[in-house]
Amino acid sequence: LPQIDGLHSDDPDSDSELDDVEGAGGGAAAGGGEGAFSEEESLNSADDVSDEDSDRLFETDNIVVCQYDKINRARNKWKFHLKDGIMNLNGKDFVFQKATGDAEW
Numbered sequence: 044l045p046q047i048d049g050l051h052s053d054d055p056d057s058d059s060e061l062d063d064v065e066g067a068g069g070g071a072a073a074g075g076g077e078g079a080f081s082e083e084e085s086l087n088s089a090d091d092v093s094d095e096d097s098d099r100l101f102e103t104d105n106i107v108v109c110q111y112d113k114i115n116r117a118r119n120k121w122k123f124h125l126k127d128g129i130m131n132l133n134g135k136d137f138v139f140q141k142a143t144g145d146a147e148w
Contacts, residue, residue: 104133104134105130105131105132105133106131107125107128107130108128108129108130109125109126109127109129109130109142110127110128111124111125112124112126119147119148120147121146121148122143123142123144123145124141124142124143125139125141125142126139127139127140
């Protein structure tokens with residue numbers, strides 16, 4: 044496969060970069076060759092939420108799903124600058140583009 048990012052050498056005999064990576068890491072990749080990664084668990088395999096867990100996920104009266112611009116904390120006081128979200132508060136849905144909030148934790 045052609046390399047499309049990072050350092051690239053057109054010389055097929057130059058393995059200096061590969062040797063540096065293998066020597067520094069130790070572990071299974073150093074001596075295992077190409078098959079070493081097949082034994083490892085694939086990324087995100089345990090991250091999926093099952094149907095049973097999704098029922099417990101939103102067991103709350105109020106929920107906010109949004110992106111954040113900035114969050115500041117000073118001791119136990121928090122200030123939130125939120126954007127592009129939806130809130131369900133006391134059974135009513137609210138959609139917003141920008142919102143700010145303060146909290147003490």
